[in-house]
Amino acid sequence: MPGDPLPSARPHARLADYTTFGLGGPCRTLWPCATPDQLTAALSKLRQQAVPYALMGGGSNLLVDDTGLDLSVVRYFSTQPDIQINGNQVLVSGATLLDALAATTAAAGLDGVVYCSGIPGTVGGAVVGNAGAFGQQIGDVVAYIDYLEADGTRRQLPGTELGFAYRQSNLRSRGGVVLAAALQLRPGNVTALQAQREERLQLRRAKHPDWRTEPCIGSIFRNIEPTSAAGRRQAAGWFLEQAGAKSMRVGGAYVYPKHANIIVRTPDGTAHDVKDLADRMQAAVRAAFGFTLHREVILWGDFAGI
Template sequence: MRVAPGARLADVTTFRLGGPCRALVECPDARSLAGAVTALRAAGLPFLLIGGGSNLLVSDEGFAGVVVRLASDAPAFRCDGEEIVAAASAPLDALAAFSVRQALEGLLFASGIPGTVGGAVAGNAGAFGEDVSGRLVSVTVLDPDGQIREEDPSRFRFAYRHSEIPAQGAIVTEVRLRLASAGTGPLAAERDRILALRAAKHPDWRSIPTAGSFFRNVEPTSAAGRRQAAGWFLEQAGVKSMTDGGARVYEKHANIVVKGAPDCTAADVDRLTRRMAAAVKSLFDLTLVPEVRRIGHFPD
């Protein structure tokens, strides 16, 4: 565990934006997390939990409290027949790559999605009509009472890009996923195809800072309907040419905002995304809901 007082959150988010926090507590695994959380609770210090920081917009003023970061580059996975047990701190994309090497099918959709396994489970990350919750056998959490419990996924009421994990104050430490045997060759080819598709449509967050799709896709208007891409409404509303300060809409995807200049601020992104939502509201009378979580103070 490493504690960095006054650390800048820009350094631990893929948007590369955000001011300082009171202290950043870096936990590479469940054991150090449990120690940190126990100490913070004993001291009466509330904290914010983050993983890979790939779904966050942190304000320029930062966050007044302590931030606990559960993330590591270590691919902490093991196979148990057709199931994989994965540490929450591990990168989601590394888990997808591991499943391919183990000739197990069911996590290809996660190829190229940044962030940790824990963050993906908490937000039920997904793509191409599949999501993480569809593969879960159990979720091990550190509960607010300090107990570690291996739980049935139904406790967390998974839905589209949603779970009750954050609302229950639970921290995911490990998950067990059920996959299906398949041939490594076809799986590897499909993973390459998905990574190429992503590279063609999405910015590479390592060189072009972003938090991916900013708004959630739009819920169906009838029981028989399908969810509609927020990007379609944004494109029709003409947002692709929009900029605000150093923030701009990504030229290949109307639902992705990028840090377009080194002096771009979180306030620039905040203003731009509010203008994007207002453009859709004015054209379609539709209220877009952010998928990216705002942290810290932003003007109303």
């Protein structure tokens, strides 16, 4: 119907086409939503029909089982940035890519999210997982979010109520959707911010695989939290490297030679290869140091029991 915001559903879509790992079997139906209206319409239809679903953004933090998912998947993602600038505050849709947000705010002379340059996820995924890099995290600048609760109620939630901590927020267990986020940024110098953005992108190119040519997700394991208030967080990559992870490989999945906390897959690599390799990496650190690394990536499908 003209004007109907309901997106066209894709039955039995392969989730591999929507994750940066290029992995994942089919779901029941994929609902691609680029705008809050499309998302609201799709979710209301799924709720009416009592269809179980999972929500994804850029698929850059998800390891999806090769056998797929016996659920529908709602994908809130857009390559068209939806960003409104109001003084030092920026209102950005949850579907907008972080890299587009970094580029736009740097060009507008606003400081606070330029470090997100090159992170392939969406703003919604970043807020829920409090994504960060170079000592900064998105939760530091969230003024409020526009949130659609699991029951369809829409509300504004202040950033101070979202329980932001290292790579987490209380939204993870709440089950709703970040439709948009208002970010409180600081005035900065455009030339300096754009130079900072270039530097971040260069650093990523030097140290990380390019997921388009070397499929991967971000860090497999979380860094280690300090045991006292005075302590510092320790890089999981250091422990993995000491435990010999850099030479590990399972089938078509191997540890990235320049970063022991990243797994890359070859064209014939499967999600099970990745999962097995991650288990071996975890076991190696346990054997060498006596503690268990916790996964940062999220597992979907049979091997995760969903």
